[in-house]
Amino acid sequence: MIDQDSQRSSRPIVLIKGLFKSYRRGVQEVPVLQGIDLTIEEGSFVALMGPSGSGKTTLLNLIAGIDGPDDGSLIVGGTDITGLTDAELARWRADHVGFIFQFYNLMPVLTALENVELPLLLQKLNRRQRREHALLALDLVGLVERVHHYPKELSGGQQQRVAIARAIVSDPLLIMADEPTGDLDKKSGEEVLDLLQQLNRDFGKTIIMVTHDPRAADKAGTVYHLDKGVLNNQ
Amino acid sequence: MALLRLILRNVLRQGLRSSLTVTGMAVAILAFCLLRTTVEAWYAGVAAASPNRLVSRNAVSLIFTLPLSYRQRILSVPEVTHVAYANWFGGIYIDEKHFFPRMAVGPSSFFDLFPEFRLSERQVKAFWTQRNGCIVGRKLVEKYRWKIGDTITLTGNIYPGEWRFVLVGVYDGATKSTDETQFFFRWDYLDEVVKKVLPSESGRVGWYIVQIASPNNAGTVSGAIDALFRSSLAETLTETEKAFQMGFVAMTEAIVVAVRVVSFVVIGVILIVLANTMAMTARERQPEYATFKTLGFGPGFLVTLIVGESMAIALLGGILGVGLSVPTADAFSKQVGPLLPVFHVHWKTMALSLGVSLAIGIAAAGLPAWRAVRIRIAEALGHVG
Ligand SMILES: Nc1ncnc2c1ncn2[C@@H]1O[C@H](COP(=O)(O)OP(=O)(O)OP(=O)(O)O)[C@@H](O)[C@H]1O
Ligand SMILES: [Mg+2]
Numbered sequence: 001m002i003d004q005d006s007q008r009s010s011r012p013i014v015l016i017k018g019l020f021k022s023y024r025r026g027v028q029e030v031p032v033l034q035g036i037d038l039t040i041e042e043g044s045f046v047a048l049m050g051p052s053g054s055g056k057t058t059l060l061n062l063i064a065g066i067d068g069p070d071d072g073s074l075i076v077g078g079t080d081i082t083g084l085t086d087a088e089l090a091r092w093r094a095d096h097v098g099f100i101f102q103f104y105n106l107m108p109v110l111t112a113l114e115n116v117e118l119p120l121l122l123q124k125l126n127r128r129q130r131r132e133h134a135l136l137a138l139d140l141v142g143l144v145e146r147v148h149h150y151p152k153e154l155s156g157g158q159q160q161r162v163a164i165a166r167a168i169v170s171d172p173l174l175i176m177a178d179e180p181t182g183d184l185d186k187k188s189g190e191e192v193l194d195l196l197q198q199l200n201r202d203f204g205k206t207i208i209m210v211t212h213d214p215r216a217a218d219k220a221g222t223v224y225h226l227d228k229g230v231l232n233n234q
Numbered sequence: 235m236a237l238l239r240l241i242l243r244n245v246l247r248q249g250l251r252s253s254l255t256v257t258g259m260a261v262a263i264l265a266f267c268l269l270r271t272t273v274e275a276w277y278a279g280v281a282a283a284s285p286n287r288l289v290s291r292n293a294v295s296l297i298f299t300l301p302l303s304y305r306q307r308i309l310s311v312p313e314v315t316h317v318a319y320a321n322w323f324g325g326i327y328i329d330e331k332h333f334f335p336r337m338a339v340g341p342s343s344f345f346d347l348f349p350e351f352r353l354s355e356r357q358v359k360a361f362w363t364q365r366n367g368c369i370v371g372r373k374l375v376e377k378y379r380w381k382i383g384d385t386i387t388l389t390g391n392i393y394p395g396e397w398r399f400v401l402v403g404v405y406d407g408a409t410k411s412t413d414e415t416q417f418f419f420r421w422d423y424l425d426e427v428v429k430k431v432l433p434s435e436s437g438r439v440g441w442y443i444v445q446i447a448s449p450n451n452a453g454t455v456s457g458a459i460d461a462l463f464r465s466s467l468a469e470t471l472t473e474t475e476k477a478f479q480m481g482f483v484a485m486t487e488a489i490v491v492a493v494r495v496v497s498f499v500v501i502g503v504i505l506i507v508l509a510n511t512m513a514m515t516a517r518e519r520q521p522e523y524a525t526f527k528t529l530g531f532g533p534g535f536l537v538t539l540i541v542g543e544s545m546a547i548a549l550l551g552g553i554l555g556v557g558l559s560v561p562t563a564d565a566f567s568k569q570v571g572p573l574l575p576v577f578h579v580h581w582k583t584m585a586l587s588l589g590v591s592l593a594i595g596i597a598a599a600g601l602p603a604w605r606a607v608r609i610r611i612a613e614a615l616g617h618v619g
Contacts (some may be wrong), residue, residue, distance in 0.1 A: 059613075066528060066611045087532060094530025101615070105525040107245035114236075119529050121236055 013174065013206050014040035014063055019072035021058055032058045035228035036072070040222075041206065045200040047220035048210045054226045056210040057178055064097050065089040066175045073170035077173045080128065094122040098167030104159040105175040106166075112138060113147040116165045121171055137165035141195060155186025164195055168205065175199070177209040181216055193219045237535070243540040245525035245550075248515065253512045258559065259551020259594070262504035266560035268463055268566065269497035270583045276490050278485055280409045283475035285449035286349065289374070290442040290459055291478075293469040299438035300468050305341075311458045313447045316457075319439035321424060325388040325397065333573060334374055335413075336388060340439075345369075347445050350408040358405030365423050367402035371414035371610030375404050377568070393428060413575040415491030439501050444472070444481045459547025501590060508598035512544045523606045524614030533607040540603040545595035556584045 019036040022029050032055040042047055048056050061067040062074060065081045066089075074082050077096055084092060098119075099105075106115045116134040125133065138144055141161040151159050160180060167175050177196065181189035197219045199205040209220060215225045225232045239325070245252050274281070290308065292298035308317045323336040342362045345353060353369065361367045368386065380386065380401050388397045399419050407414045421439065429436040446455050454470035463470045473481075483490070516523075523536055559579045567577035 061612050064528075089533050090527065090530045092530075095529065099528055101525070105381055105521065105528075105615075107240075107522060107525075109240065117236070122530050 011042045012039045013042040013077055014038065015075040017073045019062065019074060020070045021062060022070060031229055036231050038231055040206065042206055043204045044222055045197065045207045045220045047217040047223045048208065048226060049217055050226035051221060055229060056226050059226065060176055060178055060208065060210055065199050094119065096173040098172040098175040099182045100163050100167050100175065102179040102182040106159055106161045106162055108151050111148050111150055112143060112162045116163055116169050119166060119170045133169055137169040141165045155193055158185050160184060160192050161195065168199065173206065175205055175207045177207065179210055179212065181213055237538060241539060241546060242310050244543050245546050251424050255547050256506060256551040256554065258507050259504055259548055260554035261431040262500050263552045263555025263557050263591055264562060265500045266497050266590065267556060267579055267587050268563060268582055269300050269493050271563055271577060271579050272574065273490055273493050274580060275574035275577045278411055278413065279479040280476055280483060282413065283479050285474065286446050287475040288444040288446060288452060288456055288472050289478040290367060290444060290470045290472040293471040298310040299440055300470065302437045302439055304442065304463065307462055308442060308444060308459055310453060313451050314444055314453050315447055316347050316445035318347050319421065320442065320443065321440040322420060324392040325390050334415045334417055336417040338421040339418050339423035347443055350412045352408055353403055353405045360402040364400055364402050365420065366399050368417060369403040370401060370404055371416050372404055372406050373414035374417065393424065394431060410578055411576050415575040456597045492609060495496045501594065505594050505597055508544065508548060508594055509601065512602045515585040516540055516606055520609060520614045524609060527611050536606045537603045540606055541596055541599040544599035545592060548591045548595030552588050556587050
C-alpha cells in the first residue's frame with residue numbers, strides 16, 4: 001500500500017469533487033454516483049472495486065471523458081473536461097487516455113500491428129513512425145513475433161496484450177482498464193496484471209483499473225470501493 | 235491509406251453477404267443499362283435524323299401516297315437542294331418474324347441525301363444499273379449471311395407477287411447510331427410492276443425526303459411546300475425528319491414510359507436491398523464503432539468507413555453490371571435485330587449507370603452512418619462489456 005502522505009508532493013492527475021451521475025430509465029431516475037470525491041496522483045495504480053451495478057464503469061467513463069456528469073467537477077490532467085464539447089473530448093481522449101476493455105475490442109480485420117497503429121492515425125505521425133511506435137509497444141507486451149496475426153489467431157491473453165499495446169502506444173497520461181482480466185483464465189490474467197504493474201512501476205504510467213478480482217486489486221497500489229454511489233478508500 | 239484498407243477488408247469480411255449484394259447490384263445495374271439502352275434504341279431514329287432533311291407526306295395519313303409529279307414542284311421551292319422519295323414496301327422475308335424495313339427509293343441521287351450510309355461509288359452505280367438490285371445494311375447482311383450477287387426473294391403484301399432482288403451493295407453506318415438494318419431497292423422497278431398489276435397506284439410515292447440548304451429555314455421551307463399543295467387532291471404535311479421519326483415513336487410512348495419507370499423501380503429495389511445489408515452490417519459492428527469513438531475517432535471517420543464500404547460494394551456491382559451490359563446488349567441486339575436496329579450501350583449510359591451506382595452506395599449508407607454517429611459510447615460498449 002502506498003503511503004498517501006509521502007505522495008503529497010506529486011501532481012494530482014485526477015481531481016474529482018462532488019460528482020453526481022444518474023441514468024434515466026423510462027420516467028424513473030436511477031442515481032448511480034452520488035457525490036464522489038477522488039484524487040488520483042500521477043504515477044499511481046488504482047483499483048476500483050465494488051458490487052456489480054455499483055457504478056464502476058460509469059465512474060471510469062466519466063474520468064475518461066466518454067460520458068458527462070450531472071454535477072460536480074472533474075479535472076483530469078489539468079483540464080476541466082466537463083467543459084469540453086464532444087469533438088473536443090474525442091480529441092482529448094485520443095491524446096491523453098489509453099483504453100483497455102474486458103473483451104479487448106480489437107478490430108477483427110486488422111492485424112495486431114495494425115490494431116496498435118490505429119490510435120496513431122489520430123496523431124501527426126507518418127507511416128514509418130507509426131510502424132516504429134507500434135512495434136515498440138508490441139515488443140513491450142512481448143508480442144513481436146505475433147505482429148502480423150489477426151485477433152482471431154491469438155489467445156485471449158495475447159489479444160489483451162495487443163490491446164494493452166494499443167493503449168500505451170500514444171503514450172497517454174492515463175490508462176483506463178475496465179475488468180481487463182474479466183474474460184481471461186487465471187494464468188493469462190496474471191500475465192496481464194503483471195504487465196500493467198510493470199507499466200506502472202517501470203514507466204510511471206497512471207493506471208485506473210476496475211476489477212472484481214481481489215488478486216488484481218492486490219497488484220494495485222490503491223484500492224477504492226464503490227458501493228451505493230459512494231466511494232470508500234481502503 | 236489505412237482507412238481505405240480498412241474499408242476494403244470490411245467489404246471482404248462477410249464474403250458471402252458482400253458477394254450476394256454485389257451480384258444483386260450487378261444484375262440491377264445491368265437491367266438499368268439495358269432498359270436505358272432500350273429507350274435510347276427506341277429514339278435512335280429520332281437521334282439519327284438529320285436537321286437539314288424534311289419529310290413531306292400525305293397530310294391525311296402516311297398510308298396515303300403522293301403523286302410523283304410533286305417532286306419538280308417541291309424542287310422549285312427556294313432553299314430546297316435535293317428531293318428524293320421512297321415507298322414502304324412491306325413484304326415478307328421467310329416469315330413475319332423476320333422483320334426489317336424494306337423501301338423502294340428514287341431517284342438516282344437518293345444516296346446523296348444520306349451521307350450516313352457509307353457505300354462505294356461502284357456499288358451505287360451497280361444499284362442504278364441493275365434494275366432489280368438492292369442495297370442492304372451491314373447488320374442485316376451479316377444476320378442472313380447474304381453475299382453480293384445473292385438473290386433475295388420477298389413476298390409482297392402491299393404490292394402482291396414474288397419479288398426477286400439481287401444484292402449489289404452493302405452500306406455501313408457512319409456512326410453507331412445509324413440503322414444498318416434497312417433494305418433498299420429501286421422505286422422505278424417497283425413502279426414498273428405496279429403499272430401492270432395495280433395501275434391506279436402507279437406513279438405514286440410514299441413520302442418525299444427534302445434536303446434544305448440550312449436547318450434554320452426548316453420551318454419556312456416546310457410551310458412553303460405545304461402551301462404549294464393546299465386544297466389539292468393530296469395535301470402534304472412537311473416536317474423535319476426528326477419530327478417525322480418522333481411521330482412513329484409517339485405512337486409507342488406508353489411503352490417507353492413503362493420501360494423508364496421499370497428502370498427506376500429496379501434502382502429503387504436494389505437501393506433497399508443494399509440499405510438493408512448496410513443496416514445489418516452496421517448493427518453488428520456497433521461495438522466496433524463505439525471502440526473507434528472511444529479511441530477518439532470522430533464522426534467523419536465513421537461516416538467515411540460506412541459510406542466507403544457501401545460505395546465500394548455498390549461500385550463493384552455497378553462496374554460488373556456495366557461490364558456485362560456490353561456483351562448482353564450485343565446478344566440482345568442479335569436477337570431483336572431490326573426491331574431495335576440501333577442497340578448498343580452508349581458511354582453516357584455507362585457513365586450514368588456508374589453514377590447511379592455511386593448514388594445508391596451513398597444513399598444506402600445514410601441511415602446506418604447517421605446511427606453510428608449518434609450511438610452513445612457507454613451504451614454501445616455495454617453490448618460488449
Ligand atoms: N446507459 C445507461 N442507461 C441506463 N442505465 C445505465 C446505463 N449505464 C449504466 N446504467 C446503470 O447504472 C448502474 C451502474 O452501472 P455500471 O455499468 O457503472 O456498473 P458496474 O459497477 O460497472 O457494474 P459491473 O460490475 O456489472 O460492470 C447500473 O444500475 C446500470 O444498470
Ligand atoms: Mg462495469
